[in-house]
Amino acid sequence: MDTSTSVTNGSSLQISQFTLMGLSGIHEWQHWLSLPLALLYLLALGANLLIIITIQHETMLHKPMYHLLGILAVVDIGLATTIMPKILAIFWFDAKAISLPECFAQIYAIHCFFCMESGIFLCMAVDRYIAICRPLQYPSIVTKAFVFKATVLRNGLLTIPVPILAAQRHYCSRNEIEHCLCSNLGVISLACDDITVNKFYQLMLAWVLVGSDMALVFSSYAAILHSVLRLNSAEAVSKALSTCSSHLILILFFYTGIIVLSITYLAEKKIPLIPVFLNVLHNVIPPALNPLVYAVRMHKLRLGFQRLLGLGQDVSK
Secondary structure, eight states: OOGGGEEEETTEEEEOEEEEOOSTTOGGGHHHHHHHHHHHHHHHHHHHHHHHHHHHHOGGGOSHHHHHHHHHHHHHHHHHHHHHHHHHHHHHHOOOEEEHHHHHHHHHHHHHHHHHHHHHHHHHHHHHHHHHHOGGGHHHHSOHHHHHIIIIIHHHHHTTHHHHHHHTSOOOSOOEESSSSOOHHHHHTTOSSOOHHHHHHHHHHIIIIIIHHHHHHHHHHHHHHHHHTTOSOHHHHHHHHHHHHHHHHHHHHHHHHHHHHHHHHHTTTTSTHHHHHHHHHHHHHHHHHHHHHHHHHOHHHHHHHHHHTTOSOOTTO
16 A cells, blocks of 8 residues: 555554546456446536426426426436546546545435435325325425425435444555445445444435335335226326326336346455446436436427427427
8 A cells, every 4th residue: 555645543544545446457448438428427417407497497397396307407417427527537537546535525425316316206206196196185295395305305414424434434554446436335345443333324224215215106106007097088097107107217217227236236246347337327327318218208398498499399389
């Protein structure tokens, strides 16, 4: 270990920075891999900014469902921006060093945005369930306070202990993280002291937040499916399912990615590159994919895009 990366802490040494090793084993391909990643990042920024501006500009989109899309767009920009500039700097300029405060801040941002995305999908599922199955109660349940508590407040607060617990560990010898970003488990595995409490809180967060969100999301859509299939009108069934289909596509993609990541993490010792690569993709593909799915599946949003971009469509018709 380079002694320039350590400082004295009592009678022992304390690491002052970590080294992100990138995609170990394929360093010669990193420059080529960076090109599609950079394009995905630019697509995520441009498409999500377009959604935010369109929703803000078009008064017909000032409804809870579209407000949720706007929040999702902000979260997607935040998630992609948290990791992609550093990854591209590693690939292009070999800028592997990252200070401890920067690393812990990245850990918090990743966990916060990731859990917020899960919370938004839960709000979307509840929104569609109330709109279809309990329409008279919709105005009293789906409010700005409900959305704020379920997405921003809950996830922002419950993820704070993750970087705090990581910062309390003592890093005295190893400083090389076998990843492109500061993952919590990758960082705390370098600690010289006991990390049981860190692993326990990480597991609890996964089950309490993401696990419960996943269960509630699929329960909501099961209730929606059961309700619409009881309708006598084929047109009403088609309309109800159409309003849910775009949400369901993204939700299935998001949670499938989580499951695949969990499975590959268990096999990390045998195939160490795969979990790292999938983790990077899971943090950049959904932000780029989400706006495209909504642009294709949601008629009013498409019309809003056309009007904002001056393509000659009149959304008032």
